[in-house]
Amino acid sequence: LAKTTQPISMDSYEGQEVNITCSHNNIATNDYITWYQQFPSQGPRFIIQGYKTKVTNEVASLFIPADRKSSTLSLPRVSLSDTAVYYCLVGGPGANNLFFGTGTRLTVIP
Amino acid sequence: DGGITQSPKYLFRKEGQNVTLSCEQNLNHDAMYWYRQDPGQGLRLIYYSQIVNDFQKGDIAEGYSVSREKKESFPLTVTSAQKNPTAFYLCASSAQRGTGELFFGEGSRLTVL
Numbered sequence: 001l002a003k004t005t006q007p008i009s010m011d012s013y014e015g016q017e018v019n020i021t022c023s024h025n026n027i028a029t030n031d032y033i034t035w036y037q038q039f040p041s042q043g044p045r046f047i048i049q050g051y052k053t054k055v056t057n058e059v060a061s062l063f064i065p066a067d068r069k070s071s072t073l074s075l076p077r078v079s080l081s082d083t084a085v086y087y088c089l090v091g092g093p094g095a096n097n098l099f100f101g102t103g104t105r106l107t108v109i110p
Numbered sequence: 111d112g113g114i115t116q117s118p119k120y121l122f123r124k125e126g127q128n129v130t131l132s133c134e135q136n137l138n139h140d141a142m143y144w145y146r147q148d149p150g151q152g153l154r155l156i157y158y159s160q161i162v163n164d165f166q167k168g169d170i171a172e173g174y175s176v177s178r179e180k181k182e183s184f185p186l187t188v189t190s191a192q193k194n195p196t197a198f199y200l201c202a203s204s205a206q207r208g209t210g211e212l213f214f215g216e217g218s219r220l221t222v223l
Contacts, residue, residue, distance in 0.1 A: 041198065
């Protein structure tokens with residue numbers, strides 16, 4: 001079971017860049033790192049996924065060091081609508097033991 | 111649009127009653143999952159199915175049952191044996207040959223009166 005560790009909560013002002021780091025020391029060779037965002041009373045939704053180095057899409061960047069034992073989700077210029085819980089997961093195709101943990105509760109302050 | 115549909119969104123049940131939560135997907139995914147979420151907590155795996163007519167228990171399967179008669183459908187029954195069934199239930203699916211990305215439904219909130 002690839003367990004992950006994230007900060008429980010973070011606060012940020014609007015317009016700032018937010019970096020959330022996740023530790024996953026026992027990541028397996030074929031595991032991908034995936035981040036999800038969850039709003040209250042909704043299902044989590046995919047933000048970004050990577051295997052190594054850096055991945056960027058229209059909403060976030062994901063930085064993965066060479067040893068892959070951690071990863072950092074970067075949200076540029078956050079807005080109030082980015083207030084949510086963010087989960088980091090590691091796993092591969094057909095994975096049935098994805099560990100969600102409690103995620104990181106991000107609060108964006110006006 | 112492709113996606114996962116859960117119903118009902120809200121459900122109330124009296125103690126001692128079984129209830130069934132529906133989950134349908136049109137993503138042609140082989141794998142489907144049921145998770146439970148309690149307030150302020152992460153998601154915990156109840157059951158998962160990787161192919162039709164086969165399913166496996168997750169971490170908290172006691173008091174729950176599932177079936178997978180069709181690829182598109184994975185209903186969850188919360189039985190009277192589940193001691194604390196009030197929770198938010200989430201269904202998800204993934205492609206077996208993808209990268210493990212999960213697609214979630216909007217959830218069903220069950221309240222036991």
